[in-house]
Structure formats: structure tokens, C-alpha cells
Amino acid sequence: MITVSDVSVRFSEKPLFKDVNLKFTNGNCYGITGANGAGKSTFLKVISGELEHDSGTISISTGERMAVLKQDHFAYDEYSVKDTVMMGFPKLYELTKAIDAIYAKPDFSDEDGMKAADMQAEFGELGGYEAENQIEQMLSGLGLEEEFHDRMMSELDESQKVRVLLAQAIFGNPDILVLDEPTNGLDIESITWLENFLLEFENTVIVVSHDRHFLNTVCTYICDIDYGKITQFAGNYDFWYQMTQVLQRQAKEQQKKAE
Numbered sequence: 016m017i018t019v020s021d022v023s024v025r026f027s028e029k030p031l032f033k034d035v036n037l038k039f040t041n042g043n044c045y046g047i048t049g050a051n052g053a054g055k056s057t058f059l060k061v062i063s064g065e066l067e068h069d070s071g072t073i074s075i076s077t078g079e080r081m082a083v084l085k086q087d088h089f090a091y092d093e094y095s096v097k098d099t100v101m102m103g104f105p106k107l108y109e110l111t112k113a114i115d116a117i118y119a120k121p122d123f124s125d126e127d128g129m130k131a132a133d134m135q136a137e138f139g140e141l142g143g144y145e146a147e148n149q150i151e152q153m154l155s156g157l158g159l160e161e162e163f164h165d166r167m168m169s170e171l172d173e174s175q176k177v178r179v180l181l182a183q184a185i186f187g188n189p190d191i192l193v194l195d196e197p198t199n200g201l202d203i204e205s206i207t208w209l210e211n212f213l214l215e216f217e218n219t220v221i222v223v224s225h226d227r228h229f230l231n232t233v234c235t236y237i238c239d240i241d242y243g244k245i246t247q248f249a250g251n252y253d254f255w256y257q258m259t260q261v262l263q264r265q266a267k268e269q270q271k272k273a274e
């Protein structure tokens with residue numbers, strides 16, 4: 016769970032948002048909506064700790080792992096596709112590399128053997144033996160053909176990289192998944208695959224998207240950013256839209272009455 020308390024963010028005199036109080040709980044998918052430049056991406060960066068906020072606190076339940084869809088399409092150019100995906104689960108990735116390194120030692124000792132056995136046990140507990148298969152399935156589901164699974168990231172085009180970075184974010188069952196425009200560059204089949212994945216995902220998702228159909232399919236809450244405030248509604252995008260129409264009409268009627 017993430018708790019956002021009295022958070023404010025400003026780049027200039029006027030705050031982008033002020034005194035934001037929200038909770039993001041397990042089992043829910045939160046769609047962040049708002050006009051272009053409203054601060055959706057900024058809000059995700061603040062939540063993931065990539066960007067400092069000016070006041071207030073953001074707390075994440077202890078022991079929870081957050082995964083973020085990386086926006087930098089060149090960051091992994093020197094890594095293979097499968098390594099890039101596995102890096103989404105740093106503990107498992109580092110362990111894999113440590114195991115490779117210990118077995119590659121020319122002076123492999125009895126002590127190394129014991130260490131390696133412990134590492135193998137932890138590898139199993141983290142789901143390491145199933146990892147390769149899972150990674151391949153995710154990549155295929157997201158529309159990356161098998162012939163590219165063993166390539167280097169630098170050999171892929173933009174839309175293929177997006178698919179790998181998405182697989183990276185969702186790999187290893189994070190507790191909190193943060194996605195900014197995940198459907199950009201995806202075809203319909205891949206979007207459907209992602210929708211189904213998110214529908215089955217049991218932890219917390221926070222997602223920005225301009226794709227209304229996608230938001231309607233996956234979201235259980237909408238957090239709308241407007242005039243520096245973030246308002247949370249239970250329901251999907253269409254429900255939120257209808258609500259805002261009713262609320263706007265009520266506000267207008269009240270104003271008329273007051274006049």
C-alpha cells in the first residue's frame with residue numbers, strides 16, 4: 016500500500032498540485048487522468064521517488080517492491096533482451112550473475128561449493144528456475160517474436176524495446192506497478208495481453224494512459240488531476256466521466272440558484 020499525505024509539488028510559483036492525500040491499496044488498479052501537462056507523469060515520478068516532492072510524505076508498506084516502466088529506451092542497449100527483463104527483479108538478477116561468477120572461478124573451492132549451493136537454494140525460492148520460461152512467455156504475449164528473445168537491446172527498434180521494458184516492469188510479481196502510457200507503440204493483440212495481465216494481477220497498479228478503452232478495462236479507481244488537485248473516484252473511466260458530468264451540472268444549478 017502507498018499512502019500519500021499532504022504532498023505538494025511545484026516547479027514555479029504556482030504549485031502543480033497541492034495537499035494531495037491519497038491511498039493506493041492492494042488489488043486495485045488506479046488510472047491517473049488529466050489534461051496534457053496536468054502533471055500525470057510528474058505524479059508517477061514523485062510516487063516512484065524519481066522526483067523529490069516539496070512537502071508532505073509518501074510511504075510504502077515495508078518490504079513492498081515497486082516496479083516502474085522505464086522511459087529511457089537506450090538505458091539497456093548493452094544488455095541482452097532476457098537480462099533486461101530479469102533486471103526488473105534486481106534480487107534475482109544479481110543472484111543469477113553471482114552464481115555464474117562463482118562457477119566460473121578457476122580455483123573453485125569446497126567453500127565456494129557450499130556458497131553456490133546456498134545461492135542455488137535462494138535462486139529456487141525466488142522462482143529462478145521458472146524465470147526463463149516466464150520471460151519468454153511474457154515477451155511473446157507482448158508481441159516480441161522469438162527470434163528477438165536472444166538479441167541485444169541495441170538491435171531492437173523502438174516498439175520492440177517498449178515491449179521488453181514492459182516485460183521488465185511486470186516480471187517477478189512486484190507489489191506495486193507504476194506504468195506511464197504503457198500502451199504506446201503496442202498493437203491491439205499486445206494491448207489485450209497487457210489488459211488481461213493487469214486484470215489478473217493481484218497487487219497495486221498505478222497507470223497513466225490516454226487510451227480510454229484500456230482504462231475502462233483495467234481500472235478500479237480513477238485519480239483525476241485538475242486545477243492542482245487530485246481527486247479519487249471508485250470505478251472505471253466511463254463511470255468517472257459520467258460522475259463528473261453530473262457533478263458539473265449540479266454545481267451549475269447551484270450557482271444559478273445562488274444567483
Ligand SMILES: Nc1ncnc2c1ncn2[C@@H]1O[C@H](COP(=O)(O)OP(=O)(O)OP(=O)(O)O)[C@@H](O)[C@H]1O
Pocket residue numbers: 026031049050051052053054055056057058
Ligand atoms: N523537471 C521539470 N521542471 C520544470 N517543469 C516541469 C518538469 N517536469 C514537468 N514540468 C512541467 O510540469 C507540467 C506537468 O508535466 P507532466 O509531464 O507531468 O504532464 P502530463 O500530465 O504527464 O502531460 P502529458 O499528458 O502531455 O504526458 C508541465 O507543464 C511540464 O512542463
Ligand SMILES: [Mg+2]
Pocket residue numbers: 055056057
Ligand atoms: Mg506524461
